[in-house]
Amino acid sequence: MSTEKVQIVEKILDANDQMAEENQQAFDKNHTLAINIMASPGAGKTSLILRTIEGLAKDYQIAVIEGDTAPVTIDADKVHALGIPVTQINTGGDCHLDALMVRKGMQALDLNEVDLVIIENVGNLVCPAAFKLGSHINVVIASIPEGDDKPYKYPNIYRGIQCLVLNKTDLKPYVDFNFEYFEKGIQILNPGVEIIQLSSKTGDGLDTWLNWLRAQIDAKKHATQ
Template sequence: MCETCGCSTDGGAVLRKPGQTGYHVHISESCDGSDSHHHGEGHPHDHSHHHEESSSRKVLLEQDVLLKNNLLAERNRGFFEARNIFALNFLSSPGSGKTTLLEKTIPLILSHFPVAVIEGDQQTTNDADRIHILGVPVIQVNTGSGCHLDAMMINRALKELELQNNSLLCIENVGNLVCPAMFDLGEALKVVVISVTEGDDKPLKYPNMFHEADLCILNKIDLLPYVDFDARKCRENAVRINHHLEWLEVSAKTGEGLDVWQQWIENKLKQR
């Protein structure tokens, strides 16, 4: 349950049955799945009064949290710009292949530019351990119950990392397609990674993430013959939400498409 961004609260959640448009059943559902307050079907109570007050308080709290985060993110951004560090924030649902992609990408970039990594996960140093083997500076941020990285965590991590000027910094966010989209870390660009096992409607279900992203990488294309996933439809869904979204298709496993991805990064690094 995340206490900073308010995702532990109901946020005006609405439950709809398939094909149903006008009838709302209000539930209080935390992001750990517990359901503390449920009005059964056919009881659309008006309990808006006390909810109005608490939701406006929640909105204020959320604005406050995001404002503080944005101020700190700007400080991080200033730090990156002063040292010409190109920071990418990698976002995805759990297991779409962010760490595997970094494992395959970093050796390609290292021969031309220094690279460092900040790993975000609720628990374990598994991902940092995997990156450490590559011989690049890496630090793991464990968010505990938190479901996203924030600018303060990055600010603290930056003090622990040996960052070189004119380098690439990869920040792997906590696997979650919702909250990480709201938190600016000071990165130059956001990269959302989705994989073909997740369903081609993900951009429609999680539009904020795709709206905020600069680049979408469709990963695990080696599995396309085995899954019911329409890559063209997925791309159309994503681009409908964000006309500026760039799109790449790769397999971090087989290496297909990684040459284009490497070129994409190196072009950005050279432009700086």
């Protein structure tokens, strides 16, 4: 790769960081907590978002920004069916969201009225890690059927996160998954990160996730600017 190409990529990332910073300031001004949910396709992002809405919508105003690489509204329709404001972002083939796309999603929301914005990133364990969005909390959802070696194979996605959700624990009896090996990989990359095991299907462990998230939303609501 030529030096010039490297410089251009750096400039794009700089511009994205700048926009992400502005997004975060807009969230902060409105005391809105923004979380960015990243995972491989099928890990359970939408399922956990729907469970989260069911658990928290009676106490908090929630809005969702849905990122998809294809022009579909499958996930957004499920959120909409729960009566929650949702903005669909189609990335036009890109395999990640960036700060400008999130900015467009934010413009469709009245942030003043919203306590929690959940961003469902494009299903991908690689480049979403490189693009800040302005979210306060970055979450990766891993799931039992993906296997216990993913932290070793896709390290970057686990580094900047505040919470790792291990979903589909109901499938543990059917899949070889060594939790100690998995957890060791996470701890090497991100010592002390919150790890929450749950099943979006059975609801097992869901309370731990909801309580953790409640604490983050409340802290943002009462934060002084």
